[in-house]
Amino acid sequence: MNNSFDKYQKRRLRSSYLSVIISIALVLFLVGLLGLIVLKTNSITKHFKEKVAITVFLNDNAKDKDVESLQAELKKAEYAKTVTYISKDEAAKIYSADIGENFLEFLGENPLKNAIDISLKSEFVTPEIMAGIEKELVLRNIVSEVTYDKPLIELLSKNINRLSFWMLVFSALFTLIAIVLINGSIRLSVYSKRFTIKTMQMVGATKSFIRGPFIWQSVKLGIVGALVSIAGLLAFISYLNKNIPELELFSDINILGIVFLGIIGLGILITWLSTFFATQRFLNLRSDELYY
Numbered sequence: 001m002n003n004s005f006d007k008y009q010k011r012r013l014r015s016s017y018l019s020v021i022i023s024i025a026l027v028l029f030l031v032g033l034l035g036l037i038v039l040k041t042n043s044i045t046k047h048f049k050e051k052v053a054i055t056v057f058l059n060d061n062a063k064d065k066d067v068e069s070l071q072a073e074l075k076k077a078e079y080a081k082t083v084t085y086i087s088k089d090e091a092a093k094i095y096s097a098d099i100g101e102n103f104l105e106f107l108g109e110n111p112l113k114n115a116i117d118i119s120l121k122s123e124f125v126t127p128e129i130m131a132g133i134e135k136e137l138v139l140r141n142i143v144s145e146v147t148y149d150k151p152l153i154e155l156l157s158k159n160i161n162r163l164s165f166w167m168l169v170f171s172a173l174f175t176l177i178a179i180v181l182i183n184g185s186i187r188l189s190v191y192s193k194r195f196t197i198k199t200m201q202m203v204g205a206t207k208s209f210i211r212g213p214f215i216w217q218s219v220k221l222g223i224v225g226a227l228v229s230i231a232g233l234l235a236f237i238s239y240l241n242k243n244i245p246e247l248e249l250f251s252d253i254n255i256l257g258i259v260f261l262g263i264i265g266l267g268i269l270i271t272w273l274s275t276f277f278a279t280q281r282f283l284n285l286r287s288d289e290l291y292y
Helices: 002-039 041-049 064-076 088-099 125-140 150-191 193-204 206-242 255-284 287-290
Strands: 053-059 080-086 115-118 143-147
Touching: 002 041, 002 150, 002 206, 002 255, 041 150, 053 125, 064 115, 064 255, 080 088, 125 150, 125 287, 143 287, 150 206, 193 206, 193 255, 206 255
Parallel strands: none
Antiparallel strands: 053 115, 053 143, 080 115
16 A cells, blocks of 8 residues: 555656656746847848848940949948849849749840849948948949838838847746746645655754755756756757758857856756745744645
């Protein structure tokens, strides 16, 4: 009978530990992901900004040597990341592939123009700088028109700082929620042993002696939960890096190190504090109050 009861208690204890580890791992995974996004905001912003391009349409009568001279000049410009020449024939093929039919058969001639696509460095993607670049290029004799997505540039400029601010606020809020959730799991775990705590206290054990094993056990669960969350985060980062290599998520080891150490530190700190205050509460209760 006693063996059956002991087995039941052990299964219950393992189940309790497992639920605490899962709770900690899930919460720390989300906190770590938010932390990584906040720290990698500059890289993510740079990635999206460098997708913006200025297209310079050339006059039909532009001479080859003038076009080559303009290309060479643009490649040396401090704002240019890449410079790509697209002939009107290439543009026609691209457009035909996009619409799914050869539009030249209907028109009889190619109405498109030769063009140069300029991909900008991220620090130059602002409405003011791009307006200045447009004004400079449109003055060239061989340039017919200069175009870029002005609404998108204005949207990026207005919202990037706002997004960074709200990401920080949201991260702080989510960290608070994480503390509450993990604290709840730890309190439930300690609550199930409240009678053991009171019995030890009644036979003369000091509060620090009673708290020690509970805190150490919870800290171990916090470390295990943190390591599980780090493993999940690494798997998720690997998936993102494979599908969006431009984000370069593995390029900065220092940022990853900060995030992972932060996850472990947060796991230890929350479990330590939660267990300390939970055990302290039951140590301060009278025996008859343990039933409520």
